[in-house]
Amino acid sequence: MAEAKYSQNGRGQIRVAFVGNPNCGKTTLFNAVTGSKLKVANWPGVTVEKKEGYAQYEDCDLTIVDTPGIYSLTCYTIEEKVTRQCVMDDEIDAIVNVVDASSLERNLYLTLQLLELGKPVVLALNMMDIVEERGMEIDLHRLPEMLGGIPVVSVSAAKRTGLGILLHAVVHHYEEGPAGNILTYGEELEAKIAKLEVMMQARFPLHSSVRWHAIKLLEYDEDVRREHPIDVTNVVDRSYEKDIIQAKYRYIETIVKEVLFHKEKKAAFTDKIDRMLTHPVWGVPIFLLIMCCVFFLTFTVGDFLKAGFEVALSFLSDEASALLTAMRCAPWLISLVVDGIIAGVGGILTFIPNIVILFFALALLEDSGYMSRVAYVMDGIMGKAGLSGKAFLPMVLGFGCTVPAIMATRALETERDRRKTMLITPFMSCSARLPIYVLFSEMFFPSHPSAAAFSMYAIGMIVAIVVALAIHGYEKGKINDSLLIELPEYKRPNGRTIGIYVWTKLKDYLEKAGTTIFIASIIIWFVLNFGIHGMVADPSDSFGAAIGRGLVPLLAPAGLGMWQIAVALISGISAKEVVVSSFAVLFGVVNANSQSGMQTIISHINAQNPGFGAVNAYALMVFCLLYVPCAATIATVRKESGSWRFTAKMAVFQLLLAWAAAVVVYQIGSRLF
Amino acid sequence: MTLYDGRIGADYEVRGVYVEEAVTRRLQALGINDGTTVKILNRKRKGAMIIQVRGTRLALGRHISSCIEVKEEA
Incomplete structure (x- = not known):
């Protein structure tokens, strides 16, 4: 259980990172939450700018960090490295995972990775209006259940709705501490993860997100292996990254099946425009x-x-x-x-x-x-x-x-x-x-x-x-x-x-x-x-x-x-x-x-x-x-x-x-x- | 067949991804795995294509699409 840090004037202080896929409306939400109290800061030691802003909720001062958009917590691009470094940082107390509800399936992949970090995560469902326009529905009761009971708040970054509820969820969920583990990878992998967790704890007893590191070791993640030079060759005989990715997507498919209704009734608007704008000749x-x-x-x-x-x-x-x-x-x-x-x-x-x-x-x-x-x-x-x-x-x-x-x-x-x-x-x-x-x-x-x-x-x-x-x-x-680039939905x-x-x-x-x-x-x-x-x-x-x-x-x-x-x-x-x-x-x-x-x-x-x-x-x-x-x-x-x-x-x-x-x-x- | 040989409007099931390691990981993170269904939305005759996968659209260059093995879905 985490305790809110209290500053000298008795106010709680929480550092929150906004993390999400590119084009999920993260920065719009960041601007909406922090309003005019925006401060653009060049962080020392990193090459990509991150923005920092402030918000207040009841007796809590929140410092909010906007990170570059990423698809996963691997370290293949500069953006991924920066964001990963930022959320792994002990200074970050809670994570707001901004999710584009209109492409829930892809966005949840990052969510599952963030949950494994063992930090409090709050899901901000953005772009619900597009979901409605398309004749789709998301079961807001079942979704948090499937994600281990984390708060799921629907917000509109553009219309600035749901922001108070989001901050409320951040403050309270932070006090409650992180949710438990929701995704298991089958007997073989879990046995390996358990062994790695023991080895990790023996060498790095103060480590906070042991399971995440164990999984990353199993994925042959370069940075984690370099930072944690433990000999794991008897457990990790090959890279299990593919197995782990597929297990995550299998779990996401079950989530989507349970929470998303009337899929793809009319996604036609974007496709119609695209037929002209991305025409091979025109x-x-x-x-x-x-x-x-x-x-x-x-x-x-x-x-x-x-x-x-x-x-x-x-x-x-x-x-x-x-x-x-x-x-x-x-x-x-x-x-x-x-x-x-x-x-x-x-x-x-x-x-x-x-x-x-x-x-x-x-x-x-x-x-x-x-x-x-x-x-x-x-x-x-x-x-x-x-x-x-x-x-x-x-x-x-x-x-x-x-x-x-x-x-x-x-x-x-x-x-x-x-x-x-x-x-x-x-x-x-x-x-x-x-x-x-x-x-x-x-x-x-x-x-x-x-x-x-x-x-x-x-x-x-x-x-x-x-x-x-x-x-x-x-x-x-x-x-x-x-x-290789994502083409987001056209929007007003x-x-x-x-x-x-x-x-x-x-x-x-x-x-x-x-x-x-x-x-x-x-x-x-x-x-x-x-x-x-x-x-x-x-x-x-x-x-x-x-x-x-x-x-x-x-x-x-x-x-x-x-x-x-x-x-x-x-x-x-x-x-x-x-x-x-x-x-x-x-x-x-x-x-x-x-x-x-x-x-x-x-x-x-x-x-x-x-x-x-x-x-x-x-x-x-x-x-x-x-x-x-x-x-x-x-x-x-x-x-x-x-x-x-x-x-x-x-x-x-x-x-x-x-x-x-x-x-x-x-x-x-x-x-x- | 590879995805590059596909035609507009058809659905394909991914059978294997054989690009450079880093790109493969990226594709997997974007949800292109063995067994995933992808649909070709648009393409240039000898070049990049736009596909739909897991409810989102991606533009893929020829090099990448010709390294993804697929089977046409009925």
Whole structure:
């Protein structure tokens, strides 16, 4: 019997882990239970992020840990290792097993494994509404009986119902202690388990989950064998893993037979949609069409909405300037605030509508269940490049932001595939590059701005796939056709989940504007307004101009031979939006993303370089698309690959590729047009 | 026959799984064991397929589906 730990103020404290299959609504439930008390923590020593949050129930403080979704407690993937390590940890007092009730049979497999751990387990039955919609029924009385009397609570993560009952069950079941053993493996195996249990207890008397470890020894589990070096060869003559898995599934079949009624009356909805979306011929065109729609919405609707932001920004700029003048501030301070900070940061903020729409669309695709279909649809093309269709998922995420996309490569099976995917993911044009396209396509392609911007996304995708194909050809690798991914049921996207997703991304964007871009803008302002003789009146005498001029000969073959462009591109490494900020600061434009701002930039560029036209602008966009990713991405690649060598090679490769592509665009383009 | 040779809409009983060890374990954890019934929902002519097993859908690459021995169910 376990006793609640009491803190100094007399309140019980329980650490609860949320564990479940991928796509069972675990994170939605986690968000619903912990509400606003969410704290995202990077755990030390592990590579995959786990989230921690807090909830209260009566006189108990619950710390809730959200773990990566897993199918079983083996240790074949990073996610499994992390989750297993987390639930085995003595710090975890109780487990909430989140179960997708609409695929009970598969989900119960993990449940049976969790029960063997000997920790208190509470079953949270999620997605009961889908069960009802399908005309199925689950016997909520018989199910707990078959699982050894553990509490079974039906919850709806999306509608936020059953949450109080769930916490109540956790607190009380924790006080009661774990349920007994429910599944026996037949005489032969049980005899072996009993022997192993005795051996385990002799060597590790303080061990909490003896039976689970005994079973794992019988399964030849590598980690358990390494951590418990007992000689068991006389008991374990071979791996009994298959027998144990089959015994579990046999038991699950009896459970399902007893508790689930009217099976599969109408699971047809998902299948009907899938016949179109995963069609052998139309699957790829439909995916491309969907992405077209996403970007179309991002550009056109986003541009439509940004007018309001522009008005607000010019108002702010005028007011700030007037206020600072009235306060008799030094001209350099006024210049810093108005030409440096407001121009650099404010200009970036006018792109918020575009960013929000882009992330909203990506969230819809993720939450509806379409993303894993993309892996299936693109599997053939990716397979030829030696990658599984799964590698395409991080790439799609890369349209949003490259940093989480690089982290998402963890889902790939081998290190080799991961590195290859990390190398090509930055070519998928992220939202930070969007302001550059919007600005330059509207300035230089006034009749077809959306088409010019959209072509960047297409070029990025093509370059990514061509590079993967080239590496694959160079390595003479085999076709990869080992796709294995679950396709979840389609569901109505949950407003709250999408809201949280978009809000976190927007917050990241604002934070970036407030930190990286803010600092970068100040530095750019300084570099452009100061020279060796102090503050300069003409930027071409500044430090920035001196640095930029050094690079002009290199950029000239790409039609980008202007020191201003060199400065903008260098500063863009801090964050890609800064390319736009730099142009604003360079040419003293308060809002680059407005008609007058664009006119000023164009006239400045033309004053410097009368020949600068659409072809030069396109070469610049291509260069921005492909060149070294932002500092945050470089840091993430370093962390995820664990190698500076790889990271440096990647950056150099991308820089050379960007330069070569821009030169080709300019040289061919300027001869044609 | 192997699952790869199967056709859309038909049910098959798994007779054996002969992929790399790690993948076999994964498939077993997902419920693909000897005796399990799987149904082919959709497939590309020479490539991946979507199957239904134990009430869920999985996409399997050609390499995996051609390593699963099956028997067509009547």
